[in-house]
Amino acid sequence: MTRPDGSASSRRTFLKRSSQAVAVSALASSAIPRVHAAENNLIQIALIGAGGRGSGAAANALSVKNGPIKLVALADVFERKLANSAASLKKQFGDRADVPPERIFLGFDGYKKAMDCLRPGDVAIFATPPAFRWVHFAYAIEKGLHVFMEKPITVDGPTTKKLFELADKADKKNLKVGVGLMVRHCRGRHELLKRIRDGQIGEIISMRAYRMGSGGGTAGPKPDNITELLYQVQRFHAFLWASGGVYSDYYIHQIDECSWMKGAWPVRAQAVGGRHYRGNSLDQNFDTYSVEYMFPDGTRLYYYGRQMPGCHNEFASYAHGSKGSAVISTSGHAPGRVRIYKDHNMSADSLAWAYPQPEQSPYQLEWDDLIEAIRKDLPYNEAR
Numbered sequence: 001m002t003r004p005d006g007s008a009s010s011r012r013t014f015l016k017r018s019s020q021a022v023a024v025s026a027l028a029s030s031a032i033p034r035v036h037a038a039e040n041n042l043i044q045i046a047l048i049g050a051g052g053r054g055s056g057a058a059a060n061a062l063s064v065k066n067g068p069i070k071l072v073a074l075a076d077v078f079e080r081k082l083a084n085s086a087a088s089l090k091k092q093f094g095d096r097a098d099v100p101p102e103r104i105f106l107g108f109d110g111y112k113k114a115m116d117c118l119r120p121g122d123v124a125i126f127a128t129p130p131a132f133r134w135v136h137f138a139y140a141i142e143k144g145l146h147v148f149m150e151k152p153i154t155v156d157g158p159t160t161k162k163l164f165e166l167a168d169k170a171d172k173k174n175l176k177v178g179v180g181l182m183v184r185h186c187r188g189r190h191e192l193l194k195r196i197r198d199g200q201i202g203e204i205i206s207m208r209a210y211r212m213g214s215g216g217g218t219a220g221p222k223p224d225n226i227t228e229l230l231y232q233v234q235r236f237h238a239f240l241w242a243s244g245g246v247y248s249d250y251y252i253h254q255i256d257e258c259s260w261m262k263g264a265w266p267v268r269a270q271a272v273g274g275r276h277y278r279g280n281s282l283d284q285n286f287d288t289y290s291v292e293y294m295f296p297d298g299t300r301l302y303y304y305g306r307q308m309p310g311c312h313n314e315f316a317s318y319a320h321g322s323k324g325s326a327v328i329s330t331s332g333h334a335p336g337r338v339r340i341y342k343d344h345n346m347s348a349d350s351l352a353w354a355y356p357q358p359e360q361s362p363y364q365l366e367w368d369d370l371i372e373a374i375r376k377d378l379p380y381n382e383a384r
Contacts, residue, residue: 043374044122046073046114048136050085053150054127057180058085060367061125061148062093067375070096073103073117075110076128077233082106111136120144123374129236129243131155134162137383141169146374148367150180152252153383155244167383178370179382182362183257183333185369188355192326192338195353196261200340201321204262204299209254209317209329212306217246218281238283246285251305254317255293257328258301261319266293266301277308320344324352335359 047058058071071089076082082104089097105113111132115124124140126133126149133153140147147170154160170177183189196204219238222231236242243249259265273286289305317328325344330337339354341347373380 041375042068042070043371044118045069045071045125046075046118046122047071047085047125047127048075048111048114049125049127049129049150050074050076050078050081051127053180054125055085055088056363057125057127057148057150057367058089058097059092060364061123061371062089062096063364064367064371066368066371069371070098072098073105073114074099075105075114077106077108077110077230079106112139115139115143115145118143118145121146121374123148123370126150129233130249131159131236131242134159134166137163137166137170141166141173141175144173144175146176146370147383148178148180148370149383152244152248153179155241155248163383167381170383171381174377176370176373176378176380177383178366178380180366181253181256181382182366183253183329183336184260184362184382185365186334186336186359186362187365188336188338188359189257189260189328191355192328192336192340193261195340196319196321196326197263200324200352201319201326202323204319204321206299206320207258207262207301207318208304208320209258209301210304210314211251211254212304212308212312212314214307214309214311214313216250216307217283217285218278219283220280221282235283238281238285240284246307247289247305251289251303253333254329255301255303258317258319259295261326261328262295262299262301264295264297267296268294318346334362336362 045058045061047054062069062071071093074082074086086097086099086104090099103114103117118124121144123146124136126136126147128136130150130152133149137147137149154163167177217237219235222228226234232239232242237246237249269291271289271291273289275286277287285307287306287308289303291303293301293303295301315332316330319326319328325341325346327337327339327346335357336359337355337357340352342350342352370380372378
């Protein structure tokens with residue numbers, strides 16, 4: 001993903017360095033015609049992964065105002081999620097959520113059946129556990145479909161290498177690919193980035209970020225009425241094969257936004273973590289994570305994650321510069337409420353600038369930007 005400042009640093013570079021993986025060679029292919037919105041201007045959507053995040057993404061897609069969009073297919077491995085998603089989207093969007101029973105698919109092969117309902121140039125949404133992401137992405141490319149996929153898009157080194165290759169194949173077919181790091185689309189953070197680049201806080205000398213809450217990523221004992229596979233898929237944040245765990249799935253946003261503001265990716269990291277208060281949970285996560293990232297110039301980013309009840313809660317990111325400081329996230333992803341201060345205490349009387357409120361939702365803006373790229377045939381690939 002190219003940053004708004006035009007530099008070529010990408011998530012690919014970060015992942016290659018952090019995993020010390022060698023990027024696979026691009027596959028040779030012949031020139032393929034451009035793929036964009038069809039002649040009648042209607043873009044059709046298929047949702048694969050009909051839980052809360054997937055249904056939210058479909059709602060954002062159907063809320064884009066620059067042309068007709070219709071949801072035409074759903075797929076999931078849980079019948080209840082399919083029923084709830086179909087009913088909720090139908091209630092909210094009426095005939096634009098056009099998903100009759102024959103286009104609602106239950107089962108692990110449902111992703112193919114849902115995408116088979118689309119035409120080249122339509123859009124597939126992937127909101128399943130990320131372990132399945134590369135499989136679904138590969139089929140979408142084969143079908144000539146644009147894609148929006150929730151983060152994270154990989155769970156380990158081998159699947160990361162597969163995604164690199166698939167991202168290159170998507171480019172060769174001129175397919176647009178959105179990834180759910182919605183903070184990158186926040187207009188307030190774009191303005192903050194510009195001000196940091198212009199030197200308003202001076203040179204960044206350190207960064208810190210926190211996501212400390214009451215719990216997450218747990219999985220109690222398996223009930224008797226569900227298979228082991230479906231149990232782990234249903235509680236995917238608890239299992240590393242399915243999600244990469246809470247560190248990958250929860251904390252990726254703040255590591256990304258801090259690196260974006262810094263204009264570089266970390267090249268080294270050291271960390272400690274511990275597990276003490278998970279009770280009878282069978283998950284593979286820690287309660288606490290503390291990581292010191294080092295950027296190429298030696299600047300540090302200190303990241304703190306915690307999943308424990310009864311403790312201090314904080315969900316925020318900060319940058320400290322030689323002339324002042326900045327708030328990158330205030331309390332969650334949105335609204336960002338980004339600000340710049342003249343000192344490092346961040347007191348009200350040292351406030352130098354704040355982005356005006358209220359601000360647009362980045363969850364909607366990422367869809368506005370993706371659909372605009374499809375309709376105007378603009379370069380767009382956030383998987384690279």
